[in-house]
Amino acid sequence: MRRKLLHQGLFVVFVLLIWQIVYKWKLFPTLMFPSLADIGQAFFDGFVKEELGQMVMYSLSLLLRGFIIGMSLAFLLSGLSIMNKVFGDIYSMLVSMCDLIPGVALIPLAILWMGIGEETIILIVVHSIIWPMSRSIMDGFSSVPKLYKEVGRNIGLNQFSILLGIYFPAAFAHVLSGIKVGWARAWRGLISAEMIFGTTSSGAGIGWFIFMKRTNVDIAGVFAALLVIVAIGIVVEYVVFRFVEKHTIRKWGIGK
Amino acid sequence: MTGRPILEIKNLVKQFHDEMAAEQGNILDGVDFTMYSGEFVCILGPSGCGKSTFLRCIGGFESYEGTILVNGQKVERPGTDRIMVFQEFGQLLPWKSVEKNVQYPLKVRGLRDKAKLQEISDTYLEKVDMLAYKKFYPHQLSGGMKQRTAIARALALSPEIVLMDEPFASLDAMSRNNLQSELYKIHQRENVSVIFITHNIQEAICLGTRILVMSKDGKIKMDIRNPLVKPVTPASPNYGEMWDKLHSALYEMTEE
Numbered sequence: 001m002r003r004k005l006l007h008q009g010l011f012v013v014f015v016l017l018i019w020q021i022v023y024k025w026k027l028f029p030t031l032m033f034p035s036l037a038d039i040g041q042a043f044f045d046g047f048v049k050e051e052l053g054q055m056v057m058y059s060l061s062l063l064l065r066g067f068i069i070g071m072s073l074a075f076l077l078s079g080l081s082i083m084n085k086v087f088g089d090i091y092s093m094l095v096s097m098c099d100l101i102p103g104v105a106l107i108p109l110a111i112l113w114m115g116i117g118e119e120t121i122i123l124i125v126v127h128s129i130i131w132p133m134s135r136s137i138m139d140g141f142s143s144v145p146k147l148y149k150e151v152g153r154n155i156g157l158n159q160f161s162i163l164l165g166i167y168f169p170a171a172f173a174h175v176l177s178g179i180k181v182g183w184a185r186a187w188r189g190l191i192s193a194e195m196i197f198g199t200t201s202s203g204a205g206i207g208w209f210i211f212m213k214r215t216n217v218d219i220a221g222v223f224a225a226l227l228v229i230v231a232i233g234i235v236v237e238y239v240v241f242r243f244v245e246k247h248t249i250r251k252w253g254i255g256k
Numbered sequence: 257m258t259g260r261p262i263l264e265i266k267n268l269v270k271q272f273h274d275e276m277a278a279e280q281g282n283i284l285d286g287v288d289f290t291m292y293s294g295e296f297v298c299i300l301g302p303s304g305c306g307k308s309t310f311l312r313c314i315g316g317f318e319s320y321e322g323t324i325l326v327n328g329q330k331v332e333r334p335g336t337d338r339i340m341v342f343q344e345f346g347q348l349l350p351w352k353s354v355e356k357n358v359q360y361p362l363k364v365r366g367l368r369d370k371a372k373l374q375e376i377s378d379t380y381l382e383k384v385d386m387l388a389y390k391k392f393y394p395h396q397l398s399g400g401m402k403q404r405t406a407i408a409r410a411l412a413l414s415p416e417i418v419l420m421d422e423p424f425a426s427l428d429a430m431s432r433n434n435l436q437s438e439l440y441k442i443h444q445r446e447n448v449s450v451i452f453i454t455h456n457i458q459e460a461i462c463l464g465t466r467i468l469v470m471s472k473d474g475k476i477k478m479d480i481r482n483p484l485v486k487p488v489t490p491a492s493p494n495y496g497e498m499w500d501k502l503h504s505a506l507y508e509m510t511e512e
Contacts, residue, residue, distance in 0.1 A: 147346055150317060153334040155361035155413070165364070169351040252351045253395025 034220035042220035043227060052209060056228055059190060059205035062118060066125025067186050071179065073126065074133040079163050082141050092138060099131035103189035107196050121193045128189030129182040136181060140174025141167050172248055173255025180241060187229065259293035262416050262449055263314065268322040270309055270474075283309045284320070285474040291417070296443050296450045298464030298482075300457065300506060306474045307453050311419050314451065315340050326416055336365060339410040343422040345402045348394040348409075355381065355390040358409045365413070380408040383442055400431035407439065411448065420452045424459070436462055440486060457502045461495065462488045469505045478505050 016036060022028070023035045034042075046052030081088030103124045114120045144167055152166040168175065194207025206225055213221035249255040270284040283306040291297055301307040313320045316334040324331040326338060334340075341347070348357050358377040367373060381387045384404040394402055403423050410418050424432045440463055443450060454460055460467050461484060469478035480501075484492050 145346065147342060147344055148349065150334070150340070150342075151347055151349070153317075154315065154336070154338075154340050156334075156336050156364050161364065165360075166349075169349070172351070248351070252393055254350050 031217060032219060034223065038220040039223045039227070042218065043224040046209070046221065046224050046228075050209075051204075052206075052225070052228065054203075055205050055209050056232075058203040059194065059207070060232070062121050062205065063125060063186055063190050066122045066190070067129060067183065069122065070126040070129030070186070071133060071182060074130050074137060074178070074182070077130075078134050078137040078141065079167075081138060082163060082167060083159055091134070095131050095134045095138070098127070099135060101127075103128045103185075104192045104196070107193060111197075116197050121190065121197065124189045124193040125186050128185040132185055133178040133182040136174050136178025137171065140171025140178070143174070144170040169252075170254075172252075176241070176244065176249065176255075180237075183236060184233075187233065191229070261290050262293045262327055263289070263291040264323070264325045264328075265289040265314075266323045268310070268313060268320055268324060270306065270313060270318060270320050281473075283474050284313070286322075287474070287476055289468075289476060289479075291449065291451070293416075293449050294447045294465075296440075296452065296463055296465045297468060298452045298454055298460035298466070299468045299470060300454060300460050300502060301470035302472055302506065303455065305470045305472050307470050308421055310470070311340070311421050311451060311453055314338060314417070315419050336361065336413045337416040339413055339415040339418055341403070341406050341410050341418060341420045341423045343425050345399045345426065347406050348402055350394050352393075353390065354386060354392050354394070354397070354405050357394070357405060358412050361409060361413055376412055377408075380412040381405070383411065383446075384408045384438065398431075400427055400435060403427065403435060404438075407442075411442070411446065416449065418448055418450045420450060422453050422455070425454070425456075432459075437487060439463065444486070457499055457506070458490075460502065461498055462486075467502065469502060478502075 020036055023030075023033060027033070077091055081091040106124060106127060107120075110120045110123055114123065148166050148170050149162065152162045157165050190205070191207040191210070194205040195211045196207075198204070198208055198211065206228060210222055210225045213219075213225065266288055268284050268287040268289075269282055271282050287310065299307050299310070309318060312318045314324055314326075314331065315338050316331050317340075331338070348354075349360070352360060355374075355377045358380060359373045362373055362376060367376075377390065378387060381390050384407050386401060386404050386408060389397065389401060394405075397405070406423070407418075424435050427435065436459060442448070443463075452460075452463055461482060464482045467478075467480055467482050468476050471477040482498070484494055484498060488495065490496075
Protein backbone atom coordinates (compact mmCIF):
# COMPACT_ATOMS: atom_id res chain seq x y z
CA MET A 1 0.00 0.00 0.00
CA ARG A 2 2.76 2.38 1.05
CA ARG A 3 4.85 1.32 -1.92
CA LYS A 4 1.98 2.04 -4.23
CA LEU A 5 1.57 5.55 -2.83
CA LEU A 6 5.32 6.12 -3.23
CA HIS A 7 5.22 5.09 -6.90
CA GLN A 8 2.22 7.29 -7.55
CA GLY A 9 3.77 10.23 -5.70
CA LEU A 10 7.07 9.93 -7.59
CA PHE A 11 5.18 9.85 -10.87
CA VAL A 12 3.34 13.09 -10.06
CA VAL A 13 6.63 14.79 -9.12
CA PHE A 14 8.16 13.56 -12.37
CA VAL A 15 5.29 14.95 -14.47
CA LEU A 16 5.50 18.32 -12.70
CA LEU A 17 9.24 18.42 -13.34
CA ILE A 18 8.81 17.73 -17.06
CA TRP A 19 6.12 20.39 -17.16
CA GLN A 20 8.38 23.00 -15.69
CA ILE A 21 11.24 22.03 -18.04
CA VAL A 22 8.96 22.32 -21.07
CA TYR A 23 7.89 25.73 -19.80
CA LYS A 24 11.48 26.87 -19.23
CA TRP A 25 12.55 25.86 -22.71
CA LYS A 26 9.66 27.86 -24.18
CA LEU A 27 8.61 25.02 -26.44
CA PHE A 28 5.10 26.49 -26.58
CA PRO A 29 3.89 30.07 -26.24
CA THR A 30 3.55 30.97 -22.54
CA LEU A 31 -0.07 31.87 -23.21
CA MET A 32 -0.83 28.28 -24.12
CA PHE A 33 1.51 26.65 -21.65
CA PRO A 34 1.60 28.44 -18.29
CA SER A 35 4.20 27.74 -15.64
CA LEU A 36 3.38 25.80 -12.46
CA ALA A 37 3.71 29.04 -10.53
CA ASP A 38 1.10 30.73 -12.78
CA ILE A 39 -1.30 27.84 -12.28
CA GLY A 40 -0.71 27.89 -8.54
CA GLN A 41 -1.33 31.63 -8.51
CA ALA A 42 -4.51 31.24 -10.57
CA PHE A 43 -5.67 28.52 -8.16
CA PHE A 44 -5.04 30.75 -5.19
CA ASP A 45 -6.60 33.82 -6.81
CA GLY A 46 -9.57 31.74 -7.90
CA PHE A 47 -10.43 30.96 -4.31
CA VAL A 48 -9.36 34.23 -2.71
CA LYS A 49 -10.07 37.00 -5.22
CA GLU A 50 -12.66 35.33 -7.40
CA GLU A 51 -15.59 33.10 -6.53
CA LEU A 52 -14.12 29.69 -7.40
CA GLY A 53 -14.89 28.39 -3.90
CA GLN A 54 -18.55 29.30 -4.20
CA MET A 55 -18.69 27.89 -7.71
CA VAL A 56 -17.20 24.60 -6.51
CA MET A 57 -19.80 24.37 -3.76
CA TYR A 58 -22.55 25.13 -6.24
CA SER A 59 -21.30 22.46 -8.65
CA LEU A 60 -20.98 19.95 -5.83
CA SER A 61 -24.50 20.62 -4.64
CA LEU A 62 -25.89 19.98 -8.14
CA LEU A 63 -23.69 16.93 -8.46
CA LEU A 64 -24.77 15.41 -5.16
CA ARG A 65 -28.45 15.99 -5.82
CA GLY A 66 -28.19 14.42 -9.25
CA PHE A 67 -26.06 11.61 -7.91
CA ILE A 68 -28.49 10.68 -5.16
CA ILE A 69 -31.50 10.77 -7.48
CA GLY A 70 -29.66 8.81 -10.20
CA MET A 71 -28.33 6.22 -7.78
CA SER A 72 -31.71 5.68 -6.11
CA LEU A 73 -33.40 5.28 -9.48
CA ALA A 74 -30.71 2.85 -10.64
CA PHE A 75 -31.19 0.72 -7.51
CA LEU A 76 -34.94 0.85 -7.74
CA LEU A 77 -35.21 0.02 -11.43
CA SER A 78 -32.49 -2.67 -11.35
CA GLY A 79 -34.23 -4.21 -8.37
CA LEU A 80 -37.58 -4.17 -10.13
CA SER A 81 -36.03 -5.84 -13.14
CA ILE A 82 -34.98 -8.79 -10.93
CA MET A 83 -38.44 -9.05 -9.41
CA ASN A 84 -40.36 -8.84 -12.66
CA LYS A 85 -39.11 -10.56 -15.78
CA VAL A 86 -41.09 -8.48 -18.29
CA PHE A 87 -39.87 -5.28 -16.70
CA GLY A 88 -36.33 -6.69 -16.63
CA ASP A 89 -36.38 -7.50 -20.36
CA ILE A 90 -37.58 -4.03 -21.25
CA TYR A 91 -35.33 -2.22 -18.82
CA SER A 92 -32.15 -3.94 -19.99
CA MET A 93 -32.95 -2.89 -23.55
CA LEU A 94 -33.64 0.64 -22.37
CA VAL A 95 -30.29 0.73 -20.55
CA SER A 96 -28.41 -0.42 -23.64
CA MET A 97 -30.09 2.27 -25.74
CA CYS A 98 -29.89 5.21 -23.36
CA ASP A 99 -26.34 4.50 -22.23
CA LEU A 100 -25.24 5.33 -25.77
CA ILE A 101 -26.57 8.88 -25.66
CA PRO A 102 -24.02 11.36 -24.27
CA GLY A 103 -25.46 13.80 -21.77
CA VAL A 104 -24.34 16.76 -23.89
CA ALA A 105 -26.42 15.51 -26.80
CA LEU A 106 -29.53 15.79 -24.65
CA ILE A 107 -28.84 19.40 -23.65
CA PRO A 108 -30.61 21.08 -26.60
CA LEU A 109 -33.74 19.03 -25.93
CA ALA A 110 -33.52 19.55 -22.20
CA ILE A 111 -33.23 23.33 -22.62
CA LEU A 112 -36.16 23.38 -25.00
CA TRP A 113 -38.38 21.38 -22.67
CA MET A 114 -37.25 22.51 -19.25
CA GLY A 115 -35.46 25.83 -19.72
CA ILE A 116 -32.04 26.57 -18.24
CA GLY A 117 -32.76 26.08 -14.56
CA GLU A 118 -31.01 23.85 -12.08
CA GLU A 119 -33.46 21.03 -12.79
CA THR A 120 -32.13 20.73 -16.31
CA ILE A 121 -28.53 20.30 -15.14
CA ILE A 122 -29.62 17.79 -12.52
CA LEU A 123 -31.50 15.91 -15.22
CA ILE A 124 -28.33 15.69 -17.30
CA VAL A 125 -26.40 14.42 -14.26
CA VAL A 126 -29.10 11.83 -13.53
CA HIS A 127 -28.98 10.72 -17.14
CA SER A 128 -25.19 10.31 -17.00
CA ILE A 129 -25.39 8.13 -13.90
CA ILE A 130 -28.47 6.01 -14.12
CA TRP A 131 -27.65 3.91 -17.20
CA PRO A 132 -24.04 2.87 -16.53
CA MET A 133 -24.89 2.26 -12.91
CA SER A 134 -27.93 0.14 -13.74
CA ARG A 135 -25.76 -1.85 -16.10
CA SER A 136 -23.22 -2.62 -13.35
CA ILE A 137 -25.89 -3.44 -10.80
CA MET A 138 -27.74 -5.76 -13.17
CA ASP A 139 -24.48 -7.47 -14.17
CA GLY A 140 -23.82 -7.94 -10.47
CA PHE A 141 -27.31 -9.33 -9.84
CA SER A 142 -27.00 -11.81 -12.68
CA SER A 143 -23.68 -13.09 -11.35
CA VAL A 144 -25.04 -13.84 -7.87
CA PRO A 145 -24.35 -17.56 -7.26
CA LYS A 146 -27.39 -19.83 -7.39
CA LEU A 147 -26.35 -21.22 -4.02
CA TYR A 148 -26.95 -17.90 -2.20
CA LYS A 149 -30.39 -17.60 -3.76
CA GLU A 150 -31.28 -21.11 -2.66
CA VAL A 151 -30.03 -20.42 0.85
CA GLY A 152 -32.12 -17.24 0.82
CA ARG A 153 -35.26 -19.07 -0.27
CA ASN A 154 -34.59 -21.84 2.24
CA ILE A 155 -34.43 -19.48 5.21
CA GLY A 156 -37.71 -17.94 4.20
CA LEU A 157 -36.85 -14.74 2.35
CA ASN A 158 -39.60 -13.52 0.05
CA GLN A 159 -39.15 -11.89 -3.34
CA PHE A 160 -38.52 -8.46 -1.93
CA SER A 161 -36.39 -9.36 1.07
CA ILE A 162 -34.20 -11.64 -1.05
CA LEU A 163 -33.33 -8.55 -3.10
CA LEU A 164 -32.07 -6.64 -0.07
CA GLY A 165 -30.84 -9.63 1.91
CA ILE A 166 -29.06 -11.61 -0.82
CA TYR A 167 -28.81 -9.92 -4.23
CA PHE A 168 -27.66 -6.54 -3.05
CA PRO A 169 -24.83 -7.59 -0.71
CA ALA A 170 -23.79 -10.50 -2.95
CA ALA A 171 -23.46 -8.11 -5.89
CA PHE A 172 -21.83 -5.38 -3.84
CA ALA A 173 -18.49 -5.47 -5.67
CA HIS A 174 -20.39 -4.70 -8.89
CA VAL A 175 -22.60 -2.16 -7.17
CA LEU A 176 -19.54 -0.33 -5.92
CA SER A 177 -17.84 -0.30 -9.31
CA GLY A 178 -21.15 1.02 -10.70
CA ILE A 179 -21.07 3.82 -8.13
CA LYS A 180 -17.50 4.71 -9.15
CA VAL A 181 -18.36 4.79 -12.83
CA GLY A 182 -21.48 6.77 -12.00
CA TRP A 183 -19.49 9.29 -9.99
CA ALA A 184 -17.05 9.90 -12.87
CA ARG A 185 -19.84 10.14 -15.42
CA ALA A 186 -21.74 12.55 -13.21
CA TRP A 187 -18.81 14.98 -13.18
CA ARG A 188 -18.52 14.88 -16.96
CA GLY A 189 -22.21 15.43 -17.44
CA LEU A 190 -22.23 18.27 -14.96
CA ILE A 191 -19.22 20.17 -16.33
CA SER A 192 -20.41 19.93 -19.93
CA ALA A 193 -23.87 21.12 -18.98
CA GLU A 194 -22.47 24.04 -16.99
CA MET A 195 -20.19 25.11 -19.83
CA ILE A 196 -23.06 25.19 -22.26
CA PHE A 197 -25.59 26.77 -19.92
CA GLY A 198 -23.41 29.44 -18.45
CA THR A 199 -25.01 30.73 -15.31
CA THR A 200 -28.40 29.49 -14.27
CA SER A 201 -30.80 31.69 -12.39
CA SER A 202 -29.40 30.59 -9.03
CA GLY A 203 -25.67 30.35 -9.55
CA ALA A 204 -22.64 29.39 -11.61
CA GLY A 205 -20.39 26.35 -11.29
CA ILE A 206 -16.92 25.15 -12.20
CA GLY A 207 -17.92 24.56 -15.83
CA TRP A 208 -18.82 28.19 -16.15
CA PHE A 209 -15.53 29.21 -14.50
CA ILE A 210 -13.60 27.19 -17.12
CA PHE A 211 -15.66 28.69 -19.91
CA MET A 212 -15.01 32.23 -18.74
CA LYS A 213 -11.30 31.60 -18.32
CA ARG A 214 -11.13 30.22 -21.85
CA THR A 215 -12.93 33.28 -23.22
CA ASN A 216 -10.41 35.50 -21.45
CA VAL A 217 -7.52 33.31 -22.65
CA ASP A 218 -6.53 32.77 -19.01
CA ILE A 219 -5.11 29.29 -19.55
CA ALA A 220 -3.60 29.13 -16.07
CA GLY A 221 -7.13 29.69 -14.77
CA VAL A 222 -8.46 26.83 -16.90
CA PHE A 223 -5.81 24.53 -15.45
CA ALA A 224 -6.61 25.71 -11.94
CA ALA A 225 -10.23 24.64 -12.44
CA LEU A 226 -9.16 21.26 -13.83
CA LEU A 227 -6.99 20.87 -10.76
CA VAL A 228 -10.01 21.42 -8.54
CA ILE A 229 -11.96 18.71 -10.35
CA VAL A 230 -9.06 16.26 -10.05
CA ALA A 231 -8.52 17.10 -6.39
CA ILE A 232 -12.14 16.44 -5.49
CA GLY A 233 -12.10 13.22 -7.51
CA ILE A 234 -8.96 12.00 -5.77
CA VAL A 235 -10.35 12.73 -2.32
CA VAL A 236 -13.53 10.82 -3.10
CA GLU A 237 -11.63 7.92 -4.63
CA TYR A 238 -8.93 7.59 -1.96
CA VAL A 239 -10.96 8.53 1.08
CA VAL A 240 -14.64 7.77 0.53
CA PHE A 241 -14.48 4.77 -1.82
CA ARG A 242 -11.49 3.22 -0.03
CA PHE A 243 -13.31 3.55 3.26
CA VAL A 244 -16.42 1.87 1.89
CA GLU A 245 -14.35 -0.89 0.27
CA LYS A 246 -12.44 -1.55 3.45
CA HIS A 247 -15.63 -2.00 5.45
CA THR A 248 -17.46 -4.06 2.88
CA ILE A 249 -15.97 -6.15 0.11
CA ARG A 250 -12.47 -6.36 1.57
CA LYS A 251 -13.81 -7.28 4.99
CA TRP A 252 -16.05 -9.91 3.40
CA GLY A 253 -13.31 -11.25 1.14
CA ILE A 254 -15.37 -10.85 -2.03
CA GLY A 255 -14.61 -9.06 -5.29
CA LYS A 256 -11.08 -8.20 -6.27
CA MET B 257 -36.30 -44.95 18.64
CA THR B 258 -38.80 -44.30 15.89
CA GLY B 259 -41.36 -41.61 16.56
CA ARG B 260 -44.24 -40.27 14.53
CA PRO B 261 -44.03 -40.15 10.75
CA ILE B 262 -42.81 -36.71 9.73
CA LEU B 263 -42.18 -37.24 6.05
CA GLU B 264 -44.40 -39.24 3.72
CA ILE B 265 -43.53 -39.62 0.07
CA LYS B 266 -45.83 -41.43 -2.33
CA ASN B 267 -45.06 -42.28 -5.93
CA LEU B 268 -42.57 -39.44 -6.40
CA VAL B 269 -41.67 -38.97 -10.05
CA LYS B 270 -39.23 -36.42 -11.44
CA GLN B 271 -38.69 -36.25 -15.19
CA PHE B 272 -35.79 -35.11 -17.30
CA HIS B 273 -36.31 -31.66 -18.66
CA ASP B 274 -33.13 -31.53 -20.64
CA GLU B 275 -34.11 -31.63 -24.31
CA MET B 276 -30.50 -32.15 -25.34
CA ALA B 277 -30.25 -35.42 -23.40
CA ALA B 278 -30.33 -38.38 -25.75
CA GLU B 279 -32.28 -40.63 -23.45
CA GLN B 280 -35.52 -39.37 -22.07
CA GLY B 281 -36.69 -40.80 -18.80
CA ASN B 282 -37.29 -40.32 -15.13
CA ILE B 283 -34.64 -39.25 -12.67
CA LEU B 284 -36.91 -40.44 -9.89
CA ASP B 285 -39.29 -43.20 -10.84
CA GLY B 286 -42.06 -43.79 -8.35
CA VAL B 287 -40.31 -43.45 -5.02
CA ASP B 288 -42.24 -44.36 -1.86
CA PHE B 289 -40.71 -43.49 1.46
CA THR B 290 -41.80 -42.75 5.00
CA MET B 291 -39.51 -41.22 7.57
CA TYR B 292 -40.07 -41.09 11.32
CA SER B 293 -38.93 -38.35 13.65
CA GLY B 294 -35.51 -38.88 15.16
CA GLU B 295 -34.27 -41.01 12.29
CA PHE B 296 -30.92 -40.43 10.66
CA VAL B 297 -31.45 -41.67 7.12
CA CYS B 298 -28.40 -42.09 4.91
CA ILE B 299 -28.96 -42.41 1.19
CA LEU B 300 -26.29 -44.18 -0.84
CA GLY B 301 -26.26 -44.40 -4.59
CA PRO B 302 -24.06 -44.21 -7.66
CA SER B 303 -23.59 -40.74 -9.13
CA GLY B 304 -26.47 -39.72 -11.34
CA CYS B 305 -28.98 -41.93 -9.54
CA GLY B 306 -31.05 -38.93 -8.53
CA LYS B 307 -30.25 -38.86 -4.82
CA SER B 308 -29.55 -35.14 -4.85
CA THR B 309 -32.69 -34.52 -6.88
CA PHE B 310 -34.62 -36.53 -4.30
CA LEU B 311 -33.32 -34.28 -1.54
CA ARG B 312 -34.00 -31.12 -3.54
CA CYS B 313 -37.60 -32.24 -4.12
CA ILE B 314 -38.08 -32.64 -0.37
CA GLY B 315 -36.42 -29.26 0.12
CA GLY B 316 -38.98 -27.68 -2.20
CA PHE B 317 -36.40 -26.58 -4.78
CA GLU B 318 -37.75 -28.73 -7.62
CA SER B 319 -41.14 -29.34 -9.19
CA TYR B 320 -42.27 -32.95 -9.01
CA GLU B 321 -45.14 -35.35 -9.57
CA GLY B 322 -46.56 -37.42 -6.75
CA THR B 323 -46.89 -36.45 -3.11
CA ILE B 324 -44.41 -35.21 -0.54
CA LEU B 325 -45.95 -34.47 2.82
CA VAL B 326 -44.07 -33.02 5.79
CA ASN B 327 -46.25 -33.33 8.87
CA GLY B 328 -49.20 -33.76 6.53
CA GLN B 329 -48.41 -30.52 4.65
CA LYS B 330 -47.70 -30.77 0.94
CA VAL B 331 -44.23 -29.50 -0.01
CA GLU B 332 -44.57 -26.73 -2.58
CA ARG B 333 -41.68 -24.41 -1.85
CA PRO B 334 -38.59 -24.19 0.35
CA GLY B 335 -39.23 -23.49 4.01
CA THR B 336 -37.50 -23.36 7.37
CA ASP B 337 -39.02 -26.69 8.44
CA ARG B 338 -36.63 -28.34 5.94
CA ILE B 339 -33.18 -26.80 6.02
CA MET B 340 -30.58 -27.80 3.45
CA VAL B 341 -26.90 -28.14 4.24
CA PHE B 342 -25.10 -28.13 0.91
CA GLN B 343 -21.84 -29.71 -0.15
CA GLU B 344 -20.37 -26.38 -1.24
CA PHE B 345 -18.36 -24.40 1.30
CA GLY B 346 -19.78 -21.23 -0.23
CA GLN B 347 -23.16 -21.69 1.41
CA LEU B 348 -22.45 -19.17 4.17
CA LEU B 349 -23.21 -15.56 3.35
CA PRO B 350 -19.76 -13.95 3.00
CA TRP B 351 -20.97 -10.52 4.12
CA LYS B 352 -22.04 -11.81 7.52
CA SER B 353 -19.86 -12.99 10.39
CA VAL B 354 -20.25 -16.54 11.68
CA GLU B 355 -22.73 -15.56 14.38
CA LYS B 356 -24.71 -13.29 12.07
CA ASN B 357 -24.98 -16.14 9.60
CA VAL B 358 -26.65 -18.15 12.33
CA GLN B 359 -28.81 -15.27 13.56
CA TYR B 360 -29.99 -13.96 10.22
CA PRO B 361 -32.51 -16.74 9.42
CA LEU B 362 -33.98 -16.32 12.90
CA LYS B 363 -34.34 -12.59 12.29
CA VAL B 364 -36.03 -13.29 8.98
CA ARG B 365 -38.43 -15.51 10.87
CA GLY B 366 -39.31 -12.54 13.07
CA LEU B 367 -37.12 -12.89 16.17
CA ARG B 368 -36.00 -9.33 17.03
CA ASP B 369 -34.78 -9.68 20.61
CA LYS B 370 -31.02 -9.17 20.42
CA ALA B 371 -30.21 -10.98 23.66
CA LYS B 372 -32.28 -13.97 22.60
CA LEU B 373 -30.61 -14.05 19.17
CA GLN B 374 -27.20 -13.96 20.81
CA GLU B 375 -28.16 -16.72 23.20
CA ILE B 376 -29.38 -19.00 20.40
CA SER B 377 -26.38 -18.40 18.14
CA ASP B 378 -23.97 -18.98 21.04
CA THR B 379 -25.75 -22.20 22.01
CA TYR B 380 -25.62 -23.68 18.54
CA LEU B 381 -22.12 -22.49 17.71
CA GLU B 382 -21.00 -24.12 20.94
CA LYS B 383 -22.51 -27.42 19.81
CA VAL B 384 -20.45 -27.42 16.61
CA ASP B 385 -17.37 -26.12 18.39
CA MET B 386 -17.35 -22.78 16.57
CA LEU B 387 -18.02 -20.41 19.47
CA ALA B 388 -14.44 -19.12 19.49
CA TYR B 389 -14.83 -18.06 15.86
CA LYS B 390 -18.18 -16.33 16.10
CA LYS B 391 -16.82 -12.94 15.03
CA PHE B 392 -14.93 -14.35 12.03
CA TYR B 393 -16.04 -13.88 8.44
CA PRO B 394 -16.51 -16.95 6.21
CA HIS B 395 -13.45 -16.19 4.06
CA GLN B 396 -11.29 -16.53 7.16
CA LEU B 397 -12.48 -20.08 7.87
CA SER B 398 -11.40 -23.51 6.67
CA GLY B 399 -13.82 -25.73 4.76
CA GLY B 400 -14.59 -27.80 7.83
CA MET B 401 -15.35 -24.70 9.90
CA LYS B 402 -17.70 -23.43 7.22
CA GLN B 403 -19.60 -26.70 7.21
CA ARG B 404 -19.81 -26.64 11.01
CA THR B 405 -21.28 -23.16 10.85
CA ALA B 406 -23.76 -24.23 8.18
CA ILE B 407 -24.87 -27.08 10.44
CA ALA B 408 -25.27 -24.66 13.36
CA ARG B 409 -27.33 -22.35 11.16
CA ALA B 410 -29.58 -25.26 10.20
CA LEU B 411 -30.01 -26.57 13.76
CA ALA B 412 -30.69 -23.11 15.20
CA LEU B 413 -33.92 -23.00 13.20
CA SER B 414 -35.04 -26.28 14.85
CA PRO B 415 -36.30 -27.67 11.55
CA GLU B 416 -38.41 -30.82 11.25
CA ILE B 417 -35.77 -32.33 8.99
CA VAL B 418 -32.20 -31.34 8.20
CA LEU B 419 -31.40 -32.19 4.59
CA MET B 420 -27.71 -32.80 4.02
CA ASP B 421 -26.37 -33.15 0.52
CA GLU B 422 -22.90 -34.68 0.91
CA PRO B 423 -21.83 -31.92 3.30
CA PHE B 424 -18.48 -33.57 4.07
CA ALA B 425 -17.61 -34.74 0.55
CA SER B 426 -15.15 -31.89 -0.11
CA LEU B 427 -13.33 -32.23 3.20
CA ASP B 428 -10.02 -33.95 3.87
CA ALA B 429 -10.22 -37.36 5.58
CA MET B 430 -9.38 -36.08 9.05
CA SER B 431 -11.86 -33.21 9.20
CA ARG B 432 -14.39 -35.54 7.70
CA ASN B 433 -13.98 -38.10 10.50
CA ASN B 434 -14.16 -35.39 13.16
CA LEU B 435 -17.30 -33.89 11.71
CA GLN B 436 -18.91 -37.29 11.33
CA SER B 437 -18.45 -38.16 14.98
CA GLU B 438 -19.63 -34.71 16.07
CA LEU B 439 -22.68 -34.85 13.87
CA TYR B 440 -23.51 -38.26 15.26
CA LYS B 441 -23.23 -36.89 18.83
CA ILE B 442 -25.44 -33.93 17.99
CA HIS B 443 -28.01 -36.28 16.54
CA GLN B 444 -27.97 -38.38 19.72
CA ARG B 445 -28.37 -35.37 21.97
CA GLU B 446 -30.86 -33.30 20.03
CA ASN B 447 -32.82 -36.11 18.45
CA VAL B 448 -32.99 -34.20 15.16
CA SER B 449 -34.23 -35.93 12.04
CA VAL B 450 -31.69 -35.98 9.24
CA ILE B 451 -31.58 -37.14 5.65
CA PHE B 452 -27.97 -37.43 4.63
CA ILE B 453 -26.82 -38.05 1.06
CA THR B 454 -23.45 -39.72 0.60
CA HIS B 455 -21.58 -42.01 -1.73
CA ASN B 456 -19.33 -43.20 1.07
CA ILE B 457 -20.33 -46.56 2.60
CA GLN B 458 -18.31 -46.00 5.77
CA GLU B 459 -20.05 -42.68 6.33
CA ALA B 460 -23.47 -44.22 5.89
CA ILE B 461 -22.74 -46.99 8.39
CA CYS B 462 -21.24 -44.62 10.95
CA LEU B 463 -24.04 -42.07 10.84
CA GLY B 464 -27.25 -43.71 9.70
CA THR B 465 -29.87 -45.33 11.84
CA ARG B 466 -31.44 -46.33 8.55
CA ILE B 467 -29.75 -46.71 5.17
CA LEU B 468 -31.31 -46.50 1.73
CA VAL B 469 -29.58 -47.52 -1.47
CA MET B 470 -30.85 -45.92 -4.65
CA SER B 471 -30.42 -47.44 -8.08
CA LYS B 472 -29.50 -45.77 -11.34
CA ASP B 473 -33.08 -45.98 -12.63
CA GLY B 474 -34.29 -43.70 -9.83
CA LYS B 475 -35.78 -46.22 -7.43
CA ILE B 476 -35.08 -47.18 -3.84
CA LYS B 477 -33.37 -50.52 -4.11
CA MET B 478 -32.69 -51.27 -0.49
CA ASP B 479 -34.09 -49.85 2.73
CA ILE B 480 -32.59 -51.28 5.93
CA ARG B 481 -32.18 -50.39 9.58
CA ASN B 482 -28.64 -50.03 10.68
CA PRO B 483 -28.35 -52.33 13.71
CA LEU B 484 -24.74 -51.45 14.54
CA VAL B 485 -24.21 -49.94 17.97
CA LYS B 486 -22.87 -46.39 17.90
CA PRO B 487 -20.16 -45.17 17.87
CA VAL B 488 -19.31 -47.35 14.90
CA THR B 489 -15.73 -48.20 14.01
CA PRO B 490 -14.47 -50.73 11.47
CA ALA B 491 -13.87 -53.01 14.50
CA SER B 492 -17.56 -52.96 15.49
CA PRO B 493 -19.28 -56.35 15.30
CA ASN B 494 -21.03 -56.88 11.98
CA TYR B 495 -19.33 -53.87 10.38
CA GLY B 496 -17.78 -56.02 7.66
CA GLU B 497 -21.03 -57.80 6.94
CA MET B 498 -22.91 -54.52 6.65
CA TRP B 499 -20.23 -53.00 4.47
CA ASP B 500 -20.32 -56.02 2.13
CA LYS B 501 -24.06 -55.89 1.87
CA LEU B 502 -24.11 -52.22 0.91
CA HIS B 503 -21.08 -52.55 -1.30
CA SER B 504 -22.55 -55.38 -3.34
CA ALA B 505 -25.89 -53.56 -3.59
CA LEU B 506 -24.08 -50.51 -4.95
CA TYR B 507 -21.75 -52.30 -7.32
CA GLU B 508 -24.18 -54.84 -8.65
CA MET B 509 -26.01 -51.92 -10.27
CA THR B 510 -22.97 -50.21 -11.63
CA GLU B 511 -22.19 -53.33 -13.60
CA GLU B 512 -25.68 -53.69 -15.04
